[in-house]
């Protein structure tokens with residue numbers, strides 16, 4: 001029988017894993033500078049958490065969730081995104097009692113049962129950030145600036161940063177009416193999902209991916225024209241502060257987010273090199289979500305970066321394979337034991353060591369050292385042990401140096417050869 005990964009899932013193997021680690025390490029450094037702390041959340045949550053926050057009529061909840069009953073008969077869901085789980089934890093652990101803004105980040109897999117295609121997976125990884133307790137648009141500008149720093153720190157260039165405001169509960173009724181008036185005449189041409197959403201949640205029609213719906217809704221009024229005084233002021237201040245922080249961006253009044261919890265600031269970062277799935281990161285403000293989860297009214301804003309969308313953009317520019325600092329060839333049973341002990345001794349000093357475990361010819365051991373990209377090689381024979389001297393070969397320059405056969409001497413020269 002042949003086993004394979006499930007459709008839309010993938011194994012991430014070395015050496016590609018080192019690109020993931022590079023991205024994660026860069027993000028961690030930048031998060032630290034901005035005062036974000038890591039939070040680790042379960043992958044499985046009560047289904048309600050996502051229905052309530054992402055929205056009953058969203059594509060994610062209607063079509064894409066991995067939902068099932070556990071053995072106790074509870075409806076549980078593999079998280080399709082991180083914000084809902086985060087807000088659940090924020091309320092559950094009273095994190096709002098800490099001084100604001102409370103800033104957190106997370107990294108991990110999300111699950112959406114979407115049709116797999118290039119850069120769209122059913123299990124995909126996000127790096128997300130959430131900042132709570134501050135309504136001031138300076139925080140919005142700061143988190144947007146932090147996101148650009150992470151993306152450029154990773155080595156990405158040529159991205160479009162699009163920003164808009166999608167208003168709040170107060171401005172939404174007027175906008176809903178305007179949108180419905182625009183859509184009403186064309187309603188029969190929309191897909192059945194959109195027709196159903198017209199009365200329940202017409203804003204979701206703007207997010208439908210069916211090509212016919214996308215073209216029929218062209219020219220619909222932008223929400224930005226219907227902002228209340230408070231949202232307008234918030235948006236003006238946001239624009240001022242992103243300019244102050246010199247964040248390259250454009251204002252896109254047609255930007256739509258696929259999750260219901262957003263209000264005011266919304267943003268998306270796209271790359272034209274990715275075709276249809278061009279969003280590499282996205283986020284926005286969600287000021288009503290904490291109350292929705294039973295916590296005190298608390299504003300929040302955040303974003304998530306899609307790992308599988310940024311990896312292909314930097315794949316060629318990152319040095320992928322890290323070979324060992326030293327490969328130890330052995331000649332005979334007795335020397336293998338000597339090598340075994342030496343390897344442990346060097347590793348405890350942080351030197352990356354590989355050795356030959358079985359009895360192979362010196363030629364095949366040298367070939368292996370070369371294949372795995374070892375930076376230095378030594379061969380231990382009975383002679384070397386007897387004389388207390390060893391030859392270390394720098395595989396880059398091919399230079400050979402005879403040194404005393406001691407761990408300290410080896411470490412010194414390995415560090416010099418770097």
Ligand code: HAM
Pocket residue numbers: 080081082083084112114119120121122123124125126128129130258279280281282283284285301302303304305306307308309
């Ligand atoms: P989202 O726009 O649904 O937002 O997802 C964020 C990013 O995840 C997308 O821009 C994309 O890069 C990546 N992504 C989404 N679906 C897939 C997929 N099927 N395959 C590969 N990558 C994908 C959220 O998830 C919000 N929780 C972000 C947020 C945090 N808003 C506030 N805080």
